[in-house]
Amino acid sequence: MNHPLLAKVYDTVLAPTEWWGVRDQRRRLMDGLGGRLIELAAGTGLNVPFYPSAAAEIHAVEPDRHMLVRLRSKAEARRPAAPVYVYQGDAQHLPFADGVFDAAVMTFALCTIPDPVRALDEAHRVVRPGGVLRFLEHVRSPSDRTARWQDRISPMWSRVSGGCRLNQPTDVILNGTRWDVDTMWRSGGGSVVAGQAFRL
Ligand SMILES: C[S@@+](CC[C@H](N)C(=O)[O-])C[C@H]1O[C@@H](n2cnc3c(N)ncnc32)[C@H](O)[C@@H]1O
Numbered sequence: 001m002n003h004p005l006l007a008k009v010y011d012t013v014l015a016p017t018e019w020w021g022v023r024d025q026r027r028r029l030m031d032g033l034g035g036r037l038i039e040l041a042a043g044t045g046l047n048v049p050f051y052p053s054a055a056a057e058i059h060a061v062e063p064d065r066h067m068l069v070r071l072r073s074k075a076e077a078r079r080p081a082a083p084v085y086v087y088q089g090d091a092q093h094l095p096f097a098d099g100v101f102d103a104a105v106m107t108f109a110l111c112t113i114p115d116p117v118r119a120l121d122e123a124h125r126v127v128r129p130g131g132v133l134r135f136l137e138h139v140r141s142p143s144d145r146t147a148r149w150q151d152r153i154s155p156m157w158s159r160v161s162g163g164c165r166l167n168q169p170t171d172v173i174l175n176g177t178r179w180d181v182d183t184m185w186r187s188g189g190g191s192v193v194a195g196q197a198f199r200l
Contacts, residue, residue: 001064007066010070026047026136029050029135030050030051033102034103035102036103039059043108043109048078057083058084062086071086091122092114094122099125103133104126106134106137107135110170110174117173120133120178121177124177132199133199134194135197136194137192140171142190143189150166153166174197181197182197
């Protein structure tokens with residue numbers, strides 16, 4: 001669960017994709033969110049700069065203690081905007097009561113969380129009825145050729161990326177949960193999805 005080297009290089013390795021558009025996707029994902037917000041699998045905190053100032057509170061959950069160090073330092077540097085509470089925790093078993101959040105956010109999280117359905121159920125439990133889930137995830141490519149390539153490199157990729165399943169059909173998983181998927185935009189040739197789902 002703890003990946004010191006990955007945590008150390010994570011922001012640097014992702015920097016090119018962040019500058020080529022992922023940063024903008026992260027920013028857009030937070031648009032219009034307010035109230036009590038929870039981010040699951042917050043990693044090194046690449047979403048922290050885009051946490052909405054209108055939020056009352058932001059709770060960020062991440063299990064890897066090396067990622068947490070970086071997440072905490074970004075959250076502290078962000079003051080004096082809405083308070084950010086950082087927890088070491090597992091998105092599959094959240095230590096929160098039912099319906100206490102207005103919104104949940106996950107970015108490139110469901111590919112790595114061992115049981116993504118369980119994590120989506122937990123997010124559903126802690127978000128109030130009428131609340132929202134915003135997601136940004138890479139998925140199994142709709143192109144057979146690219147999907148075959150994903151299948152080939154996924155085992156090796158998983159070893160260097162802390163367990164990320166490159167070929168996981170996260171879009172299909174999202175559509176199969178209790179969340180009511182409202183919008184799902186595709187980019188990256190269909191291999192990245194972003195959107196929102198409501199908790200009915
Ligand atoms: C690819 S990183 C994404 C980090 C961040 N959300 C981002 O957008 O850069 C996946 C993250 O999922 C975290 N993770 C793995 N298992 C988890 C679990 N059971 N609960 C919550 N987070 C988990 C990892 O520690 C890692 O930080």
